[in-house]
Amino acid sequence: MKSTLLFFTLLVSNFIIHPLWAQSKKKAIDPVARYDAYVQQAVRDWHVPGLTVTVVKDGKVLLKKGYGIRELGHSESVDTQTLFAMASTTKAMTAACIGMLVDEGKLQWDDLVVNYLPDFQFYDPAVTREIRVRDLLIHNTGVGNADVLWAAMQIPSDEILHRMRLIKPTYSLRSSFIYQNIMYLAAGKVIEKVSGKPWDVFIRTRIFEPLGMRRTKALFREVARETNRAKPHMEVHDTVRAVNSPLEEGLVDAVGPAGSIWTCPDDVATWMICMLDSSRINGKALLKPATWAELFKPQTLVTDAQFYPTQQLTKPVWKTYGLGWFQHDYRGHRVNFHTGSLTGMVAIHGQLPDQKLAVYVQGNLDHAELRHALMYRAFDEFGLGLSNDWSADFLKLYGGFKQHAKAAERKADSTRVLNTKPSLPLTAYVGAYTDPLYGKIDVTIKDGRLYASINNLLTGYLDHWHFDTFRLTYDQFWNGNDLVSFNLDPKGKVAKLSGAGMELTKTPEVTEKKTGER
Structure with missing residues (x-):
């Protein structure tokens, strides 16, 4: 009798306690x-x-x-x-916008881009003739990163597209995936052209x-x-x-x-x-x-x-x-x-x-x-x-x-050749360096040190590293630093500036003519 009563008591207790335990468990595993x-x-x-x-x-x-x-x-x-910022998650929306125009019969995924943007030219004329709207959205044009055209200079979007013809491809068209932001700019221009x-x-x-x-x-x-x-x-x-x-x-x-x-x-x-x-x-x-x-x-x-x-x-x-x-x-x-x-x-x-x-x-x-x-x-x-x-x-x-x-930065620092000097006085490196693709870098002297201004956007001091290489420390501190080298011509004069993946040519100095000179 006692065992039966005990069993019944435990059974009732379980029915009473179980719902509370279940609520606690449910809350714990939400x-x-x-x-x-x-x-x-x-x-x-x-x-x-x-x-x-x-x-x-x-x-x-x-x-x-x-x-x-x-x-x-x-x-x-x-x-x-x-x-x-949505940043590149924007791309899905841009692709959807192209899809809307496809639905309206105003374009097709595989239309030739040149039909909509005749001035959009590539380094390889064959790519210009063959590239399709779809290619703009899937990173297979063969053209690599060209973000310098918007992140390191302030030029209109049409000029960005114009300069793409100066960029040599990394791969042939549709042979490999290589991420490319500017193709989505071109897709946006197609949207504008088609929709008005x-x-x-x-x-x-x-x-x-x-x-x-x-x-x-x-x-x-x-x-x-x-x-x-x-x-x-x-x-x-x-x-x-x-x-x-x-x-x-x-x-x-x-x-x-x-x-x-x-x-x-x-x-x-x-x-x-x-x-x-x-x-x-x-x-x-x-x-x-x-x-x-x-x-x-x-x-x-x-x-x-x-x-x-x-x-x-x-x-x-x-x-x-x-x-x-x-x-x-x-x-x-x-x-x-x-x-x-x-x-x-x-x-x-x-x-x-x-x-x-x-x-x-x-x-x-x-x-x-x-x-x-x-x-x-x-x-x-x-x-x-x-x-x-x-x-x-x-x-x-x-x-x-x-x-x-x-570790890689420390290794790079270890390659510095100590106790060297620039080939020329600092004033010889002063000047404007230009390139049709990368724009302009002005080098001046500030506080007794070389100072660079890249497209009037990025700036920083150039401190001697070794030989004719200088370390550019950006005022925009989040950009860190880059090594910049000055290249001399056979006459021993500064001819080019290279670094950060760019090479620019020094603009010849213009000597003011005296009165009467021709």
Whole structure:
């Protein structure tokens, strides 16, 4: 009897206690709360001043939150209205705009670019004749990085495109993937030519307004008026500092279709849901289903060298690029994603489409690679039921790269030949150095030292390193330093200046003629 009563008592007790235990357990394993706590710790571990994270699944927002502050030394917090740079995650929107024009029958993906932009010429005339609209969006033109045309000078977008004819290709057309921002500028010009509207107006009226993205801005000159925006930061000599970078100066506006948009979680959540669901939002679609699908269709293979170091840990079997999206496999699932990087700012937009899951991360610290960690962690947490500590793994991975970089810098310093002098007096190096592609570098003497001004934008002192090589230390401290060499002609006069991947020719001095001379 006692044993029966004891059994009954325990049974009743279990029924009474179990619901409370279940509630406690449910609360403890809530994935959103767990992920939120994970993000908070990651922000601390990576020393990122400010960050936003947006997660959507099955057409609903799971998380939309700001972390940290907009600028070091100031108290304003990041919230869901704080604007951050989208940087190259802009490219997906530009590709979608091209798709809209395809849907309207105004152009085709494989139309010749020269039919729309006859003045857009390449170094190789065969490329000029053959390049298609699709090629502008998939980084296979064979032309390498040409960001110097907007990041180190202030010239109009049409002039940027004009100077592309001076850049020698790295590969032949469509033979290999090589990332190229300026092709997206050309795509923006195609949009303008076909639609009759500048890219920034077209994207505002065709994407921002239909999706209710009221805070989102296409160009930095619009963002500059906003007070609730993040400030770029750089880590210099192991110290994180706010910077007035080229981003802050609006230089990226010249190549806007490649990466000038700024947005916030309240806005970008709608774009994320739209891109997961055949471009539909509130019962309407931005694109026809076939056109939307084309954006995510693999277009070209991506080599290991052109992919992200994260591959060392995620170990994808395949890597491709679509129309504005990188793609790879992850734990047997397909991932569509793109990063964004501008001086002092980062972003990443990732999709796990078979789980109807997407994550968007923005931060205000240069190359803060916790963005990758938070993307994969979100995939694990909300899509795959896993919990790998990607933040710790990537922190170790990128920390190793940082140490390698410091070692390489020390090795470079060790190659300096001591106790040498310049071949000529400092005054002999003074002058203007020009190149049709790279612009102009003015070298003067300031405070008894050589001083350089690059396209009236970047400046810094040139201090003797060895022989006729000088070390350029930028006033814009986040740019670090470069070695610059002066080359002499057979007569022993300074003829050229080379460094930072550029070579410029010294402009001959013009001697003022005396009265009566011819």
